[in-house]
Amino acid sequence: MKARTRVTLFGSGAAGTAALFTAGALGLPAFGGALHPYADRAVRQAAAQGTPNAVASVTFDQRAFDTLGEELILLSAAVAAVVLLRAVRQEEQDAGGSHRHGPAEVPDALRTIGYLLLPVTLAAGVYIVAHGHQSPGGGFQGGVVLGTAIHLLYLAGDYPALRRLRPIPLFETAEAVAAAAFVVLALAAAGWAATGRVPALNGAVGTEVGCALVLLLGKFFEQALLVRETGPAARPGARAAGDPREPP
């Protein structure tokens, strides 16, 4: 299909969608209105269960099975991405790519800030996970903070330290264990007090999200750095084993 045909087709489709969407939006309750039947019930239930953060209550208590499904989507997406990137890596090593991760030259200010921020960020991530049932936060947000925090080491130019701090098999195991723990907790939750259940589920989700992100970012980092090492670098050794497909 030619680009012009495609855009024309999209234009007609978008016009129809826009018309229908506008008609639908005009039929919705007005923005900011007072009528929220689901919200009223969910808030009442959260207060009755003793979970001060109503969002955490909905996520891990009232709609926990929905979250279970999301968890498994997250797990399978992370596993699939890791498998895809691993296959590529094998291929690249067969082609003779050298794998060298020396400490990079970064400004001292950046290095210092990276090292200083690392413990603070990790502590903030743990706090967000652990306190998620009482204040805004929870396993998903804290997991994101934890998963990205250790990559401050890369910003600080210390890739070897990042690799030491990030043993991939350990994170793979931890992710699988956290996912299993979430499933078990969610299935066993029926006879358990909500005040104890929500923090436990938060912890499981936080571990799983954090491990998944560390794994994903680790694989992407490996990809990116591997290609750079085989690229037309300023190092004479790399140039000798150059790839014929290199751009000039």
Add this chain to the structure above:
Amino acid sequence: MTTLTAVTSYAPALDGRAMDALSGPLADALICLALALAALMATAVVLTRGTVRQAIVLSGYGLVLGLLFLILQAPDVAMSQIGVGTVLLPLIVVLALHATRRHRDTGHRDTGHRGAEKETRR
């Protein structure tokens, strides 16, 4: 549950003055501004054709969305969005671009330039 009952005692402190700051024309103007910024940034992300530049604009879009969610009184979602939208997504996009930069020899000058720049810096 103890905290819930304990705080009931100072409920009168939350009277009309605190509520007025959350509604009224000023709050509406703030929401409108944040919505307009979000729509503008979304358009900017889509229309930025250089892929590395797009990752940077995407980071800004994530921040604007996070602010919008904060203004819409959803701090949980804003926290999630700021973590994912400003840090994680642009980082993964840049890493993927770096991993595939050998294969984009047509047109995208900025990616090649950036790769070269990084090469000399290291």
Add this chain to the structure above:
Amino acid sequence: MSVLPYLTAGWIMLVGVYGIVTSRDLIHAVVCLSVTQSGTYVLLLAIGYRSGATAPVFSDRPPPPAGGPVTDPVVQAMALTDIVVGATVTALLLALAVQVARRRGTLDPGALRSLES
């Protein structure tokens, strides 16, 4: 004002789809897809908003009706989980794009004639 946020969400979705349709680069298309997805968050949160309300957290104040109105926690929970899960799915799509670049040597969807390798 009463429908403006909904229309903004619709605009973000449509502009994202426009980006996917006109994209000449798979990674650009994936980013546009994540923009499309973010339109749904705006729509969900706009539906859940209530004028004069605060966030649905009761650690420092009593729940309604004593503590004033709060925004809808149900839609917030949906958007919250979806943002994180959506980021992982985006990472999966980017991994696929990396694989396509390796196998086929291009990222231009127009140059990918067939799916055989």
